Amino acid sequence: MAQRNIVLIGFMGTGKTEVGMRLAERLKYRFVDTDRWIEERMGRTISEIFGTEGEAFFREVESGIVAEAAALTGVVISTGGGVVSRPENLRRLKAAGFLVCLRAEPETILQRISGETHRPLLQVPDPLQEIKRLLIIREEGYSSSDLTIDTTVLAVDRVVEKVLCHYLGSQSCQEAL
Ligand code: S3P
Numbered sequence: 716m717a718q719r720n721i722v723l724i725g726f727m728g729t730g731k732t733e734v735g736m737r738l739a740e741r742l743k744y745r746f747v748d749t750d751r752w753i754e755e756r757m758g759r760t761i762s763e764i765f766g767t768e769g770e771a772f773f774r775e776v777e778s779g780i781v782a783e784a785a786a787l788t789g790v791v792i793s794t795g796g797g798v799v800s801r802p803e804n805l806r807r808l809k810a811a812g813f814l815v816c817l818r819a820e821p822e823t824i825l826q827r828i829s830g831e832t833h834r835p836l837l838q839v840p841d842p843l844q845e846i847k848r849l850l851i852i853r854e855e856g857y858s859s860s861d862l863t864i865d866t867t868v869l870a871v872d873r874v875v876e877k878v879l880c881h882y883l884g885s886q887s888c889q890e891a892l
Pocket of ligand 1: 727
């Protein structure tokens with residue numbers, strides 16, 4: 716029988732890619748990162764796409780890739796932080812598997828992404844303010860997941876264990892959480 720996918724949503728800098736890769740390794744599933752898929756398909760980086768065609772175009776491409784990813788089985792899917800801004804994406808991802816939202820405090824997010832230049836939406840004079848603003852707008856989408864984990868003070872390994880416990884539903888794991 717085909718395994719139920721794991722889908723990771725959450726804001727930038729919450730650990731989706733790192734956690735997703737480790738989960739895929741543990742479960743022997745294929746790892747799919749929608750941002751990387753977009754870059755491969757377009758032959759350009761996310762920053763270049765934002766810079767030349769703009770965010771609306773990026774969201775169109777993202778929705779197409781989300782539809783393709785959601786049709787796969789036996790995969791761990793890591794998504795871009797803004798994927799929840801379109802209800803159709805969320806519907807597809809929810810139907811595609813076990814939906815996990817990773818969270819972190821705005822200050823922690825800022826700390827994690829500071830020094831990085833590949834996230835065009837945060838290349839603004841006051842990124843902390845922008846993080847808080849986007850978190851509010853996206854709250855409804857993020858809160859519709861099957862499981863939410865705050866990664867602010869958790870090491871990646873602990874986050875992976877928590878996801879696995881809930882996903883696999885093991886009794887002994889539940890007790891360890
Ligand atoms: C975005 C998050 C990014 C990427 C793009 C837009 C967002 O992905 O999709 O820069 O709108 O939050 P990560 O969450 O993987 O950084």
